[in-house]
Each structure stands twice: as structure tokens, then as C-alpha cells.
Amino acid sequence: MKLTNSIILSFLVVIIFISCTSNSAQVIIVEPKAADTVIRKIKDTISITAVGDIMLGSAFPSTANLPPDDAINSFQAVDSLLKGDIVFGNLEGCFLNSGNSTKCNGINPNNCYAFRMPERYAGIYKKAGFNVLSIANNHVGDFDSKGRKNTARILDSLKIHYAGQVNKPYEIFERDSIRYAFCAFAPNENTVSINKIDSAKALVARLKKQVDIVIVSFHGGGEGARFEHVTRKNELFYNENRGNVYAFAHAVIDAGADAVLGHGPHVSRAVEVYKNKFIAYSMGNFCTYGMFSLKGNNGFAPLIQLKINGKGDFLYADVVSVKQDKISRLTIDKNGTAFKRIKDLTDEDFKGHKLLFENNRISVVKE
Structure with missing residues (x-):
């Protein structure tokens, strides 16, 4: 059975064109909207x-x-x-x-x-x-x-x-036709936990399906001159687990x-x-x-x-x-x-x- 153009367009979500005149990708997103097609161009x-x-x-x-x-x-x-x-x-x-x-x-x-x-x-x-x-x-x-x-x-x-607070773990917004999601994590009371990495990954993955760019912020690690290095371990400061920032950062990018x-x-x-x-x-x-x-x-x-x-x-x-x-x-x-x-x-x-x-x-x- 042959599909009509309108049916094909209804299943078409993203088409990406690479511009040879720029060292960055020029992204054109084609989205179905009822019977029409909406084209959003994301800047380089x-x-x-x-x-x-x-x-x-x-x-x-x-x-x-x-x-x-x-x-x-x-x-x-x-x-x-x-x-x-x-x-x-x-x-x-x-x-x-x-x-x-x-x-x-x-x-x-x-x-x-x-x-x-x-x-x-x-x-x-x-x-x-x-x-x-x-x-x-x-x-x-x-x-x-x-x-x-x-x-x-x-x-x-x-x-x-x-x-970053438990009642506001993320925000989705649009600027200049680009859809962003921002979420933030910390080890502190009433914040979205940096120590629950699986939950953080699930949130980021869900947001990425809805937007073009996901920005993640974290508040983590020990404080002061003794804590300049990224240790790849859970960092303890005053008996508080301040997170493994290396594992967290890699996980949310994954x-x-x-x-x-x-x-x-x-x-x-x-x-x-x-x-x-x-x-x-x-x-x-x-x-x-x-x-x-x-x-x-x-x-x-x-x-x-x-x-x-x-x-x-x-x-x-x-x-x-x-x-x-x-x-x-x-x-x-x-x-x-x-x-x-x-x-x-x-x-x-x-x-x-x-x-x-x-x-x-x-x-x-x-x-």
C-alpha cells in the first residue's frame, strides 16, 4: 500500500541538513501540525x-x-x-x-x-x-x-x-524559536537530588524528547581550596554527601x-x-x-x-x-x-x- 504525502509528513519528525559553509550544524526541524507542515530553523x-x-x-x-x-x-x-x-x-x-x-x-x-x-x-x-x-x-x-x-x-x-526545588525540578521555555529545558540538582533539603543519578537520567531523557537543548545545572562537591579537584568519587563535606559530580555529569549527558x-x-x-x-x-x-x-x-x-x-x-x-x-x-x-x-x-x-x-x-x- 502506498502512503500519501500527507501521511508521510505526519510521521516525519526531524530532518537535519548540514551546512558546508559553517563549522557547526544548521538544523531544520520539520514538524507535523494537523495537515500542515511547520518548519523551524535552529541557528548555527x-x-x-x-x-x-x-x-x-x-x-x-x-x-x-x-x-x-x-x-x-x-x-x-x-x-x-x-x-x-x-x-x-x-x-x-x-x-x-x-x-x-x-x-x-x-x-x-x-x-x-x-x-x-x-x-x-x-x-x-x-x-x-x-x-x-x-x-x-x-x-x-x-x-x-x-x-x-x-x-x-x-x-x-x-x-x-x-x-531545582522538588516542586520545580525543571522548566521548559522557548527563545528565538529554540526550545530549551533547564533542570538543576543539589544534595540539599527540598532540592532535586544530585545523588539519585538514575532519576536524574530519567528526567533528562524525558526532557530531551520535548526540546532542542537541555541545560543541566548542579550544586555539588566539597567547599574551599581543599576541594579544587574532580575526584570521581562521592565527596563528603561536614558529613554530608555532596555527590559524585563526575559520574553525575557523564550520566546526564548520556x-x-x-x-x-x-x-x-x-x-x-x-x-x-x-x-x-x-x-x-x-x-x-x-x-x-x-x-x-x-x-x-x-x-x-x-x-x-x-x-x-x-x-x-x-x-x-x-x-x-x-x-x-x-x-x-x-x-x-x-x-x-x-x-x-x-x-x-x-x-x-x-x-x-x-x-x-x-x-x-x-x-x-x-x-
């Missing part, structure tokens, strides 16, 4: 700008922990760099104007790491250009459900995409993830390209005011400008090194310290990696 290059931890100042236990400019100039040094199809960061705290933290019960509040940014600070993230934020970490829940719910409400009102963006250790870690997909194992402290330690390598971080093609494959990544101190706050590091440290750590942790680190750019060595 997708830009993802990614940074690590961000906490602009906490009004707890007092407003003395807020910056003198009320955080308005927090991103001034990098304002022109926070551009792209996706601009991502880890929201290390909640948006809440008042309240005490139960995690500080019996502890001197001045020695308790509980962060609540004034609600007005959310607009500073939006104005800076952030459009995707992880809320899977150990500080978004510092003020319990009140802080989590209020943060979600504010991010929704600003149309900033977010995910399941369909196109980019994996890590944070949590407060220092930079190595990067990897696995099955043509980019992994940043930790992007350090990007913009963190107040009680965060900025000593040594804790004070340096990358701003990663990642380029992937329409199939999600790695093209290259430019790294802008930034630094922080208690006086100057966030500034560009002309010495490129974060880039150099990432190169050294990648050389040590992923011997034979076939990546080229040159002129603040990470690319694949051409064979």
Missing part, C-alpha cells in the same frame, strides 16, 4: 553565558551586611559581558524582606550563614541580563518555605526561568544533556568535553557580598561564554577571569587567573583531554 550557534555563585548582600542578621551602594553596581564591571541566548547563574540565597532563619537556632546569627537578599535586589539580576537561575543549593532554603515561595513568586514576576554547569565548591574546577558536550565542574564565587571567604583562589572565578551548535555540540568557550575583594568587589582580572587555574586543573584531572587553552579560549584540538 547558540550562546550560553554562565557564572557561578551570586549573592548580592544579605539583610540578615542586619542591614550591615548589605553593600554600601545597595547592590546597584554589583555587576557594573561585567555589564557588557552578561549577554547571550542564555545567561545563567546560581542564586545563592532567597529574596525575602524579613524573617529569621531556623538554621541559626542556638547559633550566634553573626556566625550563621543564612542569606536573604532584599526583594528589590531581584530586579538587579534582571537588569544585568540573567534569564536562567538555579535555585538548587544549600542557601535558597535558609528561610524555609517562606523564602523559597517568595523567591519563586518574584522570579516568576520578572520572567526569569529557574528550577541521557541527553547538551551542557552541564556546576557550582558549589566556591572555587574554580576543571572543565571537560564529553561526547561533544561541555561540562564546567565548578564556576566559583562570581558575585558574593558579605560573609563569603574570598581568600586565595576563592576570590577568582570565570565568566564562561560558551558556544554550542544547533545540535548542542561544543564549539568553543571564551573565559573572562574576574576577581573579588571586600573593597573593590567584582572586577575584571587582567591577569587571567581563573582561566589559568582552570587550565592547570584540567591538565591534572583530565590527562589527555585534547582541549586547547589559548588566549582565554577553550577549544578542541583539531586532529
